[in-house]
Amino acid sequence: MELIPTTSVQSFTQELLEKNLPEILTHFKNLGKNLELAILQQPIKVKGGDLVIEVIGSVQEEIAEKMKPDLVGLVRKLTGANSFSVHLEVKEEIQETHQKLYTDRDKMNFLIKKHPALMELAKKFELDTDF
Template sequence: MSIPTSLSHTKKIIAEKAKIEEAKIEQKKAEVKIDEPVNALQLTQEKLEEVMPKVLDHYKNQNKVLELAILNQPSKMEGHEICFEVMGHVQEEIAQKMKPELLSLIRDLTGVGKLAIKLVVKEELESTNNKLYTSSDKFRFLKEKHPALLEFQRKFGLETDF
């Protein structure tokens, strides 16, 4: 390795090293293959629903509560993918971490070869209604919902502020 004589020469050396590193990484990726069973079986919704109680028991025995919350969300089959609905980014991160274990568990239980997990992130919607903080706000809301309360308020002299 030569000593750089200028800034442009230094940048050139760094770029060459980066290319060499990228080539090494690509070569390692090519060497490492994911072992997928070569079965012609395909997972169906019925078979998935049949296997899910065993999967839930597996995670329950390991006391993985957050993973159980994800697995209890609605799931459906789309081709060779299992689609899980997750609420927010926290559940998405947990689901990403549990994907390999879940895939191998389902493959072992079903004998299915080609299988993938797809996550659908559902954001919790903020309530568009005004928040009811005070007793007066709550009582006003209830009067709108149940007009008979207005009559009770007049008849019995109900007040929210005391």
């Protein structure tokens, strides 16, 4: 009877990810893949043995989808973990609740609403934003 050697399967954990993340980031930085690097610098978690990456919006989602095969191969090589997959959590971009302030007058009015004493200073020193 011949014994067949068993290979140990490394389970993928948050600690294993955090230990190897600097090397993963360096890999993408050396390749000049700045968009992928930006995605990898966002929150990354390991849930149930799978890698979960948060992306913001459809542009980052598309980039992350293209990056998945390279990332999976790299993580497997560095960690020895073979049975995991990469999932994306798409977060929507935060919409600004206030209007954009384009002109100096708009900026001044915004600051006056926030700090009413500014109106007194503007009058005292004869400040004019529309010079």
